[in-house]
Amino acid sequence: MADAVIVSTARTPIGKAFRGIFNDTHGADMGAHVIKHAAERAKLDLGEVEDVLMGCAAPEGTTGSNVARVAAIRAGAPVSVSGATVNRFCSSGLQTISMAAQRVLVDKVPVMIAGGLESVSLVQGPPGGNKNRLVNPWVQEHVPGIYHSM
Structure with missing residues (x-):
């Protein structure tokens, strides 16, 4: 049986919610930063990523x-790379790492690529009703079809 191994890690520095250095940074941009740098550290072409x-x-x-x-798209992955967002509240990132390992093994x-991200500063308002900065401007410009409904 194959082993599932973690070959690289990355994270953003910690900032203060609502007033720190990332208080106006789109969530996808933060996620893209860590995806890109984790892939670079592993000398991984993002086109090789399954999910x-x-x-x-x-x-x-x-x-x-x-x-x-x-x-993933913002990090430079081709549109052929799929992605899924998982919500398990405080264990969401850990859940995705477990799910990725299972995909490798089974x-x-x-x-x-697996991990977690949050944008505490920009996710405001009532749960489920927050449309604040829903669209990432760079991704909208370069891959506009990503926001079209199925």
């Missing part, structure tokens, strides 16, 4: 619209 799984406790507003896939998927 990007990202956990998010509040997948709405700036972290909505399947932020995992939007972040489905024989060679390369997965």
Whole structure:
């Protein structure tokens, strides 16, 4: 049986909610930053990735619209790379790592990216009703079809 191994890690620095350095940074941009740098550290071409799984406790507003896939595209992955956002509240990121390992072990998927992201500063308002900065401007300009409904 194949082993599932973590070959690279990355994270954004910690900032203060609502007033720190990331208080106006789109959630997909933060996710893209860590995806890109984790892939570079592993000398991985993002085109080799089967799926990007990202956990998010509040997948709405700036972290909505399947932020995992939007972040992957923003990181430079081709549109052939799929993505899924998982909500398990405080264990969302850990859940995606477990799911990625399972895909490697059971489905024989060679390369997965998994992790978690939040944008506390930009996810505001009532749960489920937050549309604040839903669309990432760079992704909208370069891959406009990503926001079209199925």
